[in-house]
Amino acid sequence: MKKLNILLFSIVTMLLFAGCANNESAHEDSNAAGDDAGYNLVADGKLTFAASGEFKPFSYMEGTDMVGFDIAVGEAIAEKLGLEPNPQRAKFSGIVTGVTEGRYDIAVASHTVTEERLQQVDFSEPYYYSGxxxxxxxxxxxxxxxxxxxxxxxxxxxxxxxxxxxxxxxxxxxxxxxxxxxxxxxxxxxxxxxxxxxxxxxxxxxxxxxxxxxxLDVAEQAVAVNKDNTALLEAVNEALKEMKESGELAALSEEWIGGDITEEPELEK
The missing domain is CATH 3.40.190.10 (Periplasmic binding protein-like II)
Structure with missing residues (x-):
């Protein structure tokens, strides 16, 4: 009888430990995927963002690496969200569709905010101005x-x-x-x-x-986000706000562009 009680106690203890381990693993997986923030990321623990790699100095290739102002901004946003930056090169004409279809979490690709594009994706606050x-x-x-x-x-x-x-x-x-x-x-x-x-x-x-x-005009350039990912859009906006207030965004512009294009210009009349 005593042996039976010991055996039952051992089995119960093993089950409890297994349950705790599974719960801990599930919690870690959830954190890695950003599920606790509701981001619904393409890849666990990574911010997958698209750029063309053909638009110097915003995104272009140096060997096998894609670099430029857009890439630096995407990497900074990822860092502020506690995620690993995962830049992806894509043809510019297909990037918005890629965000819509869930191939990329966001696009940091110098997209001008337009009514047509707003029917497909949501946009962050502008991170630079052009025209x-x-x-x-x-x-x-x-x-x-x-x-x-x-x-x-x-x-x-x-x-x-x-x-x-x-x-x-x-x-x-x-x-x-x-x-x-x-x-x-x-x-x-x-x-x-x-x-x-x-x-x-x-x-x-x-x-x-x-x-x-x-x-001819002044245009707003912003980060494209899937319309179903409002939590990620809010997080991107918060990251950009922090970067603007700290001067980090302007510093990245100075580094890659040679001037500050993060403030809206006024056209000469």
Missing amino acids: PVIYTRPDSDIETEDDLKDKEISVARGTTYLEVAQEYTSNIPQVDSDVVALQSLASGHHDAVITDDVTGLTAIDAGLEVDGRFQ
């Missing part, structure tokens, strides 16, 4: 918006600059990236290119013979 600028060759006679009428204006495929160009012309060659468009312009193709001022200035610094003539 469409007209670039031409130095010998161009384009000086004002009126001069753009019926001209050949090239834009990068998948960008909002297509809609901007359509206000002036129907002759709009679309290419794979803003840099390709500017290179083509400098080589004698197209009458003009629409891209942001940072991309244009970077291309000029790299030796391309193009001129920035005038800015």
